Amino acid sequence: MADKKPARKLAIIASKGSLDMAYPPLILANAARMSGVDVDVFFTFWGLDIITKKKMNKLNVAVVGNPSMHPWFHIPTLLGIIPGMSAAASAMMRSEIKKLDFPPVGEFVQLVMDAGANLFGCKMSMDMMKLTEKDLVEGAKVLGAMEFIEMSDGAQLLFV
Amino acid sequence: MSVLDKVKFDADGYMEDSNAWTPEIAEAIAKREEVTLTERSWVVINYARNEFKVKGEAPTLRNITKNTDVDTKELYSLFPGGPGKMAAKVAGLHKPTGCI
Numbered sequence: 001m002a003d004k005k006p007a008r009k010l011a012i013i014a015s016k017g018s019l020d021m022a023y024p025p026l027i028l029a030n031a032a033r034m035s036g037v038d039v040d041v042f043f044t045f046w047g048l049d050i051i052t053k054k055k056m057n058k059l060n061v062a063v064v065g066n067p068s069m070h071p072w073f074h075i076p077t078l079l080g081i082i083p084g085m086s087a088a089a090s091a092m093m094r095s096e097i098k099k100l101d102f103p104p105v106g107e108f109v110q111l112v113m114d115a116g117a118n119l120f121g122c123k124m125s126m127d128m129m130k131l132t133e134k135d136l137v138e139g140a141k142v143l144g145a146m147e148f149i150e151m152s153d154g155a156q157l158l159f160v
Numbered sequence: 161m162s163v164l165d166k167v168k169f170d171a172d173g174y175m176e177d178s179n180a181w182t183p184e185i186a187e188a189i190a191k192r193e194e195v196t197l198t199e200r201s202w203v204v205i206n207y208a209r210n211e212f213k214v215k216g217e218a219p220t221l222r223n224i225t226k227n228t229d230v231d232t233k234e235l236y237s238l239f240p241g242g243p244g245k246m247a248a249k250v251a252g253l254h255k256p257t258g259c260i
Binding site for chain 2: 031114
């Protein structure tokens with residue numbers, strides 16, 4: 001009863017770099033690999049922070065303009081502008097993530113690469129942010145949008 | 161006549177009764193799934209069986225890599241086609257419900 005269907009492919013575009021939005025593409029990429037699905041992840045705009053060495057472990061969650069902070073840190077938007085509020089909310093979220101036994105972002109990125117997912121930094125975003133491949137986590141490659149579209153031919157596409 | 165003839169599987173190929181599992185059944189399932197079992201595969205299978213005995217369900221892959229000396233890369237090479245599915249199938253466990 002071995003799986004004879006053609007290999008399923010998933011292409012994920014990660015466009016956001018806040019702590020809360022870094023996890024969905026990583027969790028889904030990892031889940032896909034666990035199920036034997038091929039995965040390419042394209043990190044663009046703020047999503048690039050997830051695979052940028054200097055930023056990946058310092059991602060924060062936004063308090064202002066985020067109506068979903070409850071139940072971690074239910075605070076009115078006006079109070080969210082107080083310095084340190086975002087850092088406190090981020091620390092709290094990191095601790096909740098740890099309780100669920102999910103790794104910190106940097107470790108998670110390594111995990112999905114070890115699991116065989118291919119990670120790409122968007123060339124245009126990197127040029128805009130003055131980054132080179134050396135700024136990305138080892139193993140991630142730089143790719144143009146057109147190349148990514150060509151590469152994801154036949155894949156299911158997911159935009160985060 | 162295969163040892164699998166009397167074993168009941170669900171629609172996805174997981175054993176219905178995890179308690180009916182034997183190492184011989186594991187070898188037969190692996191053959192059916194075209195997975196070659198090595199000494200290292202058995203480290204994973206035995207750990208998964210022990211976790212099942214204690215917790216009643218298949219361990220997550222993160223649990224396996226944290227508590228055995230098998231790392232993520234090796235786990236994927238031991239169980240091609242997705243270790244999340246394959247390790248549980250061969251170990252006679254139900255489909256893992258964990259997300260990591």
